[in-house]
Amino acid sequence: MVGDGPATPVLEVRGLSVRYGPALTVLHGVDIEVPAGSVVALLGPNGAGKTTLLRALTGLLPFHHGRVIGGEVLLEGKPVGRANATTLVRRGMAQVMEGRRIFAELTVEENLRAGAVTVRDRRRVAEVTGEIFAAFPQLAHRRGYQAGYLSGGEQQMLAIGRALMSSPKLLLLDEPSLGLAPRITEQIAERIVAVGAAGTTVLLVEQNAAMALAISEFAYVLQAGRVAMGGPAAVLRDDPDVQKLYLGDG
Amino acid sequence: MDKFLQLLLSGVALGGIYALVALGFVVIYKASGAFNFAQGGFVTLGAYLVYQFGTDWGLPFWLALVLAMIAMAAVGMFLERLVIRPMVGKPTFTVVLITLGLLLIIEQVVRSVWTSPGLVLEVPWGNGRSQIGDVVLRHADLWTMVSGAVLLLAFFVFFRYSRTGLGMRATALDQEAAAAQGISVARSFAVSWAVAAAVAPVAGVMLVSRGGGALSPAIGFVALAAFPAMILGGLDSAGGAVLGGVLIGLAEIMSQGYLDISWLGSNVEVVVPYVLMVLVLLWRPEGLLGTRRVERV
Numbered sequence: 291m292v293g294d295g296p297a298t299p300v301l302e303v304r305g306l307s308v309r310y311g312p313a314l315t316v317l318h319g320v321d322i323e324v325p326a327g328s329v330v331a332l333l334g335p336n337g338a339g340k341t342t343l344l345r346a347l348t349g350l351l352p353f354h355h356g357r358v359i360g361g362e363v364l365l366e367g368k369p370v371g372r373a374n375a376t377t378l379v380r381r382g383m384a385q386v387m388e389g390r391r392i393f394a395e396l397t398v399e400e401n402l403r404a405g406a407v408t409v410r411d412r413r414r415v416a417e418v419t420g421e422i423f424a425a426f427p428q429l430a431h432r433r434g435y436q437a438g439y440l441s442g443g444e445q446q447m448l449a450i451g452r453a454l455m456s457s458p459k460l461l462l463l464d465e466p467s468l469g470l471a472p473r474i475t476e477q478i479a480e481r482i483v484a485v486g487a488a489g490t491t492v493l494l495v496e497q498n499a500a501m502a503l504a505i506s507e508f509a510y511v512l513q514a515g516r517v518a519m520g521g522p523a524a525v526l527r528d529d530p531d532v533q534k535l536y537l538g539d540g
Numbered sequence: 541m542d543k544f545l546q547l548l549l550s551g552v553a554l555g556g557i558y559a560l561v562a563l564g565f566v567v568i569y570k571a572s573g574a575f576n577f578a579q580g581g582f583v584t585l586g587a588y589l590v591y592q593f594g595t596d597w598g599l600p601f602w603l604a605l606v607l608a609m610i611a612m613a614a615v616g617m618f619l620e621r622l623v624i625r626p627m628v629g630k631p632t633f634t635v636v637l638i639t640l641g642l643l644l645i646i647e648q649v650v651r652s653v654w655t656s657p658g659l660v661l662e663v664p665w666g667n668g669r670s671q672i673g674d675v676v677l678r679h680a681d682l683w684t685m686v687s688g689a690v691l692l693l694a695f696f697v698f699f700r701y702s703r704t705g706l707g708m709r710a711t712a713l714d715q716e717a718a719a720a721q722g723i724s725v726a727r728s729f730a731v732s733w734a735v736a737a738a739v740a741p742v743a744g745v746m747l748v749s750r751g752g753g754a755l756s757p758a759i760g761f762v763a764l765a766a767f768p769a770m771i772l773g774g775l776d777s778a779g780g781a782v783l784g785g786v787l788i789g790l791a792e793i794m795s796q797g798y799l800d801i802s803w804l805g806s807n808v809e810v811v812v813p814y815v816l817m818v819l820v821l822l823w824r825p826e827g828l829l830g831t832r833r834v835e836r837v
Contacts, residue, residue, distance in 0.1 A: 350719060353715070353719065375722065384721075387716075392717075393709075393713045393714060395713055400709075403703075407723050456722060
């Protein structure tokens with residue numbers, strides 16, 4: 291139902307199933323489409339498989355002894371096959387991991403440079419760094435600080451900035467509002483909107499459904515490893531089940 | 541005063557050797573968080589390769605040294621691929637034990653390949669020495685200090701400014717997050733082993749040359765003497781390795797020269813580095829220049 295226009299979606303997930311170890315199957319045939327230039331939200335309770343889906347998309351499953359056991363992922367219409375994380379970054383994917391995962395002992399600037407290891411052109415790196423410092427002035431003031439000393443909100447901004455360093459076509463964010471004060475969450479949401487407006491396609495995984503639905507065009511609800519609902523964000527906002535389960539109007 | 545200057549010079553030079561050995565440990569620790577005991581074996585093998593290429597085959601010394609460095613880089617990458625890569629994701633302790641096994645294997649290989657006793661490595665500076673006032677400067681010591689300084693500078697530039705170096709530091713801190721940035725964890729490991737193994741022949745040559753040129757399969761065990769140097773300086777700091785090396789070298793030589801604690805028996809200087817290490821660790825557990833774990837509370 292989503293993205294049935296003529297343009298190829300940036301991301302298509304077809305029947306994706308993922309298993310950890312010998313027997314723990316976490317995703318059961320997930321179908322998702324992320325149209326070019328859109329912000330798509332992925333909602334769902336803890337343990338629904340949201341983070342697993344992101345790991346599968348970005349080649350990080352091997353770090354968790356997980357593997358894809360069925361289905362396929364297409365990036366700009368081309369199957370990614372068994373591409374590893376490095377290849378996927380080169381092909382235009384970047385992510386903000388759950389818990390931010392910044393390099394605490396590196397400086398703010400080094401964290402950003404680490405996000406640009408796939409970029410050969412030093413001038414380009416300097417240019418993008420400038421853009422990110424312009425978008426996150428707080429980071430610019432602390433460029434020489436060890437990143438671990440930043441506040442939670444600043445660390446989240448750094449994680450987003452780091453992911454943007456490779457100028458991705460598709461940005462995947464895992465719970466960017468986790469553990470942040472409402473005011474900071476608002477700032478983060480504004481940044482995500484700005485990223486989307488600048489032409490980067492966004493897949494946003496969130497527990498904070500109100501925030502996610504407010505800034506996305508499409509949304510999916512993942513439950514127990516399956517897509518339970520999907521459609522325009524406005525429709526999901528008005529859905530009684532979504533309101534009851536995720537928007538706290540129950 | 542002359543005695544002090546003489547000991548100072550000698551101590552710094554000995555420290556330079558420890559530092560060269562410790563640099564090899566640090567580069568692998570920095571990328572993978574694993575302690576590589578085989579570094580001592582690399583030092584031994586590296587020195588024998590320089591002997592083989594230079595003294596035995598008659599190639600010019602500097603060419604022999606460069607060839608040995610390249611050959612050792614290949615050996616390092618090969619061993620990493622063969623026995624370390626399959627251990628990615630396994631407990632670090634297991635990896636460390638494997639490197640201990642590698643040390644013993646390499647030493648045995650050296651014993652089997654170079655069987656004739658009394659091999660002597662020829663170096664261009666030979667046993668040369670210069671008299672400056674009342675202080676004697678051994679040329680071997682001078683070259684040790686120069687090569688230590690050059691390599692330290694190269695390490696600094698590499699880790700601070702190159703993409704590969706930064707990728708290795710990020711890998712050491714958080715492998716998964718590094719991979720998520722597009723940093724190849726496998727490549728970081730391979731490069732760290734190549735670099736560590738490549739500096740080993742330099743350390744080996746300096747070590748052998750300081751001892752007069754006699755080769756022995758046991759020279760790798762000086763790696764154990766570099767142990768306190770590296771821990772004292774901070775396991776993940778190239779600067780710390782050099783600082784630690786120089787401090788330990790000085791402590792050893794100075795205690796040899798000045799300490800006369802006969803009731804403790806002879807060779808007190810052998811223990812001094814460890815005493816110094818313990819004292820420093822009590823004061824700064826991460827070592828003098830090691831990275832303090834950043835934790836925001």
